[in-house]
Amino acid sequence: MEAKEWALKVRRGDRKAASKLISAIENKEKIARNVLKLLFYGTGKAVSLGITGPAGVGKSCLVSCLITAFRKKGKTVGVIAVDPSSPFTGGAFLGDRVRMMSHTRDDGVYMRSMATRGYLGGLARSTLDTMRVLEAMGKQVVMVETVGTGQDEIEIAQIVQTCLLVLTPDMGDDIQAMKSGIMEIGNIIVLNKTDLPGKEKALLDLETALRFRSPAEEGWSTPIVSTSASKGEGIEELMNEIEKHQAYLRTGEGLSKFAFKRAEKEGAVLLKDEIERAIFHGLKGTGLRRRYLEKIAGGEIDPYSAVEEVLSRFIKDSPQESIRPLNQKKAGG
Amino acid sequence: MEAKEWALKVRRGDRKAASKLISAIENKEKIARNVLKLLFYGTGKAVSLGITGPAGVGKSCLVSCLITAFRKKGKTVGVIAVDPSSPFTGGAFLGDRVRMMSHTRDDGVYMRSMATRGYLGGLARSTLDTMRVLEAMGKQVVMVETVGTGQDEIEIAQIVQTCLLVLTPDMGDDIQAMKSGIMEIGNIIVLNKTDLPGKEKALLDLETALRFRSPAEEGWSTPIVSTSASKGEGIEELMNEIEKHQAYLRTGEGLSKFAFKRAEKEGAVLLKDEIERAIFHGLKGTGLRRRYLEKIAGGEIDPYSAVEEVLSRFIKDSPQESIRPLNQKKAGG
Numbered sequence: 186m187e188a189k190e191w192a193l194k195v196r197r198g199d200r201k202a203a204s205k206l207i208s209a210i211e212n213k214e215k216i217a218r219n220v221l222k223l224l225f226y227g228t229g230k231a232v233s234l235g236i237t238g239p240a241g242v243g244k245s246c247l248v249s250c251l252i253t254a255f256r257k258k259g260k261t262v263g264v265i266a267v268d269p270s271s272p273f274t275g276g277a278f279l280g281d282r283v284r285m286m287s288h289t290r291d292d293g294v295y296m297r298s299m300a301t302r303g304y305l306g307g308l309a310r311s312t313l314d315t316m317r318v319l320e321a322m323g324k325q326v327v328m329v330e331t332v333g334t335g336q337d338e339i340e341i342a343q344i345v346q347t348c349l350l351v352l353t354p355d356m357g358d359d360i361q362a363m364k365s366g367i368m369e370i371g372n373i374i375v376l377n378k379t380d381l382p383g384k385e386k387a388l389l390d391l392e393t394a395l396r397f398r399s400p401a402e403e404g405w406s407t408p409i410v411s412t413s414a415s416k417g418e419g420i421e422e423l424m425n426e427i428e429k430h431q432a433y434l435r436t437g438e439g440l441s442k443f444a445f446k447r448a449e450k451e452g453a454v455l456l457k458d459e460i461e462r463a464i465f466h467g468l469k470g471t472g473l474r475r476r477y478l479e480k481i482a483g484g485e486i487d488p489y490s491a492v493e494e495v496l497s498r499f500i501k502d503s504p505q506e507s508i509r510p511l512n513q514k515k516a517g518g
Numbered sequence: 519m520e521a522k523e524w525a526l527k528v529r530r531g532d533r534k535a536a537s538k539l540i541s542a543i544e545n546k547e548k549i550a551r552n553v554l555k556l557l558f559y560g561t562g563k564a565v566s567l568g569i570t571g572p573a574g575v576g577k578s579c580l581v582s583c584l585i586t587a588f589r590k591k592g593k594t595v596g597v598i599a600v601d602p603s604s605p606f607t608g609g610a611f612l613g614d615r616v617r618m619m620s621h622t623r624d625d626g627v628y629m630r631s632m633a634t635r636g637y638l639g640g641l642a643r644s645t646l647d648t649m650r651v652l653e654a655m656g657k658q659v660v661m662v663e664t665v666g667t668g669q670d671e672i673e674i675a676q677i678v679q680t681c682l683l684v685l686t687p688d689m690g691d692d693i694q695a696m697k698s699g700i701m702e703i704g705n706i707i708v709l710n711k712t713d714l715p716g717k718e719k720a721l722l723d724l725e726t727a728l729r730f731r732s733p734a735e736e737g738w739s740t741p742i743v744s745t746s747a748s749k750g751e752g753i754e755e756l757m758n759e760i761e762k763h764q765a766y767l768r769t770g771e772g773l774s775k776f777a778f779k780r781a782e783k784e785g786a787v788l789l790k791d792e793i794e795r796a797i798f799h800g801l802k803g804t805g806l807r808r809r810y811l812e813k814i815a816g817g818e819i820d821p822y823s824a825v826e827e828v829l830s831r832f833i834k835d836s837p838q839e840s841i842r843p844l845n846q847k848k849a850g851g
């Protein structure tokens with residue numbers, strides 16, 4: 186299938202074409218980028234949501250509730266689960282799986298899980314690419330569900346407009362421990378499973394923790410929403426807060442600032458990926474890579490000097506010289 | 519301080535010089551790499567251990583027990599905690615902090631925590647660099663404690679010789695969910711907190727899960743060790759298994775294979791870092807980066823084409839031509 190035809194099929198909402206494209210993205214097939222180039226134009230307008238937090242806080246259940254809520258408002262929804270224990274990948278409890286299954290019969294919903302294994306450094310890129318595919322398919326809301334408190338989650342929080350950090354009352358001292366970092370990735374904090382004991386204390390802890398964190402966004406005060414997703418409680422309030430945050434982004438320069446930041450992130454990720462590819466491609470078959478590695482492993486050359494040597498073979502000596510403003514001919518050149 | 523003098527001080531075991539160097543590594547100061555180049559030679563012989571697993575499984579307590587056990591054998595120990603909730607960073611329970619404090623009075627132990635925030639993509643590199651510093655200081659055993667089940671942990675598992683995956687009996691269904699990926703990072707599985715109920719079921723689940731995983735290392739059958747670190751139980755058996763795995767690595771080509779794999783990992787990480795630095799340095803002040811980003815954010819150019827354009831400015835047109843075998847002059851050049 187040619188890139189043009191493939192892109193056309195995806196735009197028409199063809200699920201099979203979309204699914205194949207996402208697999209091609211995951212496998213880093215070259216054709217994928219040609220299709221993505223075509224799909225880029227016209228995208229960037231969907232609402233993007235991140236749903237993150239530790240394992241076992243009920244993220245999938247919450248995602249399911251949000252799908253239902255958005256569908257009631259007439260919005261089409263795409264979901265990407267970057268989560269090894271997600272019901273999409275068969276890892277979770279039966280209840281969650283059953284809940285999720287109900288959406289698969291809805292044409293307005295498209296769900297896809299992303300493998301996290303083997304994606305070292307490439308997860309943000311493949312997630313960004315997949316978000317673009319879902320939007321090109323016509324999905325008005327794109328949700329990304331991630332698990333954990335590591336690098337992946339921070340990266341993904343940077344590429345969604347509104348990020349929900351999901352926690353539970355039984356986290357106790359863990360909330361204290363999180364003060365320093367992870368709290369800042371949430372534009373909205375969701376305290377789920379509020380039928381568990383300890384809700385009041387957890388709310389207090391969260392409020393304290395929020396007070397000590399540096400404000401992530403000027404003019405936005407991070408709300409805490411209590412939910413019991415398995416009973417569908419608190420979802421309406423959560424939807425209101427999501428809408429408020431989206432309205433906040435739309436006010437003034439919020440959304441364009443976000444688009445710029447996301448382009449920044451995407452540009453950096455792509456650039457690294459492509460250079461790596463170019464260099465590994467260039468080294469292929471020369472035996473040079475292996476010789477360097479053996480020398481490093483053998484203690485003959487330090488890795489810092491080795492990398493400097495490799496780089497000098499690929500990077501132009503004075504890249505500045507060849508740089509001229511975009512779309513402008515070199516004067517006197 | 520000059521690089522040479524700095525390296526000398528670190529080699530002499532100067533804690534202040536080492537601590538300053540690690541900070542310079544975290545801040546990506548240029549001098550750090552010059553010192554690291556000097557420190558490289560002679561290192562690569564320390565025993566390196568990874569201790570990873572979800573939050574709350576008692577990793578820090580286990581690390582503390584292992585420090586004591588290695589010290590009893592007369593080994594000097596360096597510990598790097600890549601963990602926002604580690605007692606090093608003040609996030610954990612008082613008991614753990616007290617336990618850890620006892621080691622700070624021991625000259626044969628050096629402990630250091632690494633910030634995880636702001637280290638997107640750079641964590642493996644700074645951890646590798648810091649491991650080298652601890653070894654250059656003369657530490658015979660270097661332990662790296664990490665939290666979670668994300669990318670960071672998988673990366674760090676790749677740069678230690680022996681990786682302990684720590685779990686607890688109360689994980690229940692989570693163990694099932696982990697089958698697919700995370701189990702494979704452990705050369706030894708530690709079931710900690712075996713005073714909790716559910717030990718037998720957890721052991722059974724783990725054995726089943728291990729049976730279904732692909733063998734990570736030929737000729738090594740991953741053992742499961744039950745411990746109760748807070749009571750000091752099972753530590754001797756764990757030490758035996760660590761010694762067994764180290765002996766396994768020393769047999770045949772194990773350790774040199776590991777050294778090669780680690781050089782591979784380090785080379786890839788460094789290369790990415792350096793390329794980024796070269797390109798961002800080259801783009802600096804040209805205004806080009808901003809213009810590209812604005813065009814992407816504005817939907818005028820797709821990021822894939824933009825990156826291709828940027829790359830063509832930096833990468834030599836035909837890198838192959840400039841490649842010749844290491845330490846060999848170009849024929850007729």
